[in-house]
Amino acid sequence: MQKLTIEKMKDLETKKQIFFEQYNISENDIINSISDVLRDKLDFEVKEMELPHDVDGAIIVDLNGEQTRNNKPIKRIVVNSMINKFRQRFTVAHELAHYILADNKEFLAFRDHSRNKKSSSSNSNFENEVDYMAASILMPIKAFFADIERLKNRSEVEKYLILRQKYRVELPAIIYREQEVAALNNG
Numbered sequence: 001m002q003k004l005t006i007e008k009m010k011d012l013e014t015k016k017q018i019f020f021e022q023y024n025i026s027e028n029d030i031i032n033s034i035s036d037v038l039r040d041k042l043d044f045e046v047k048e049m050e051l052p053h054d055v056d057g058a059i060i061v062d063l064n065g066e067q068t069r070n071n072k073p074i075k076r077i078v079v080n081s082m083i084n085k086f087r088q089r090f091t092v093a094h095e096l097a098h099y100i101l102a103d104n105k106e107f108l109a110f111r112d113h114s115r116n117k118k119s120s121s122s123n124s125n126f127e128n129e130v131d132y133m134a135a136s137i138l139m140p141i142k143a144f145f146a147d148i149e150r151l152k153n154r155s156e157v158e159k160y161l162i163l164r165q166k167y168r169v170e171l172p173a174i175i176y177r178e179q180e181v182a183a184l185n186n187g
């Protein structure tokens, strides 16, 4: 079952939509290249780096602090170069979701540990919300639901292969998104 209430999921969908409209971001551009959108529309620097093995990525924004070497304020997302490409994309979307959800967009910092080791449950409720929004960024609700409908007569294997090829995220994220979208449509 999904980890968030229907109300919470709807709230997050709305927040994402408002943000996308505000910055003129298209869902298709995100699917094509989330890093390009972050650079072109939001002025983020997106970097792959070798990070500690238990860290997937991080976001750092400090618009009023020291500037970088090229005279730009710090607005940076980094992902671990050691994780696979699909996981990197999800991590970039997760960091973007932190930015969308931040009240203060001039100063924020998050470092995200790999969450497949089901260890820390302390801050996990907020992180679940951020993950929900990441999934909603990469698998926009209308397009995703239309795909599920279109593919409902295919075998599970075929369906998931097609969805994975289109959305380029790991299979568990697709299956999870399918459950969330079904819950939203029933609620």
Ligand SMILES: [Zn+2]
Residues within 6 Å of the ligand: 094, 098, 110, 111, 112, 127, 130
């Ligand atoms: Zn996070």
